[in-house]
Amino acid sequence: MDTLVRMICEDKCRVLFLTGAGLSAPSGIAPYRGDPTSVWSRFLTDWGTRGRFQSNPVAWYNKFWFQTHHRHEYMIAKPNPGHIAIANITKICASKVITQNIDRLHLKTCICPERLIEIHGALGLYKCINSDSDCLYALEQSISDVELEAVPGTSLETGTLQITSAPICPSCDEPIMPQSLLFDERYESHEFYRWKEALEWMQCSDVFIFVGTSFSVGITEHALQIARKYGKVVFNFNLYQEVVPGSEGLSEVYHILGSAA
Secondary structure, three states, rough: OOOHHHHHHHOOOEEEEEOOHHHHHHOOOOOOOOOOOHHHOOOOHHHOOOOOOOOOOHHHHHHHHHOOOOOOOOOHOOOOOOHHHHHHHHHHHHEEEOOOOOOHHHOOOOOHHEEEEEEEEEEEEEOOOOOOOOHHHHHOOOOOOOOOOOOOOOOOOOOOOOOOOEEEOOOOOOOEEEEEOOOOOHHHHHHHHHHHHHHHHHHHOEEEEEEOOOOOHHHHHHHHOOOOHOOEEEEEEEOOOOOOOOHOOOOOOEHHHHHHO
């Protein structure tokens, strides 16, 4: 920790946090992997694809999305000390945050939105899937204030929410899906993910601080490739000493074990 504190306090040291689901677990949000309650221990990853959505949007919402993401605990969750500490650090040094989490808990702290990239999307926003048109919501803009028409007797609060029809794009009348990067989509697929900017942040940073990630997604793979190529210093905050893929090619790796809270 002394090494990390020293680096954070250096005026010219550029720090990049890359946060995963483990950071939000103390806030009451289930992780994606490594736990019996995790999303991918209960659902086949095939559900997390655009192709599965397109085959039956209503079933996708009812059987998958409302069971895993669009849930009451997400809506009422509050930042934990880990989120708050990261936000405070961004206020005192040249640091930025790329989060894999769609729960928006970082934005409920004092962090400046310009210092945060929600690389996998944001709960409460939606996108169009009409790739055959010039619809701005399919490539550039997000849709907000979407009202889901619940089946009578079901609700978000009780964890029973169901719908009979998928929400529709206000521009082209196609079904819309949550603004979340799915397994069969690319980071470049929508401007919301700010992929070019994320690459710039990673290349320009001196120190990578991974917090609560299992290193199982594209952004961590890209970050580690850049760390190896440019000799970045890597810190890994986690409950367990996760095997950092390709760590033998990294110049320096430090493991700090414990809960985000």
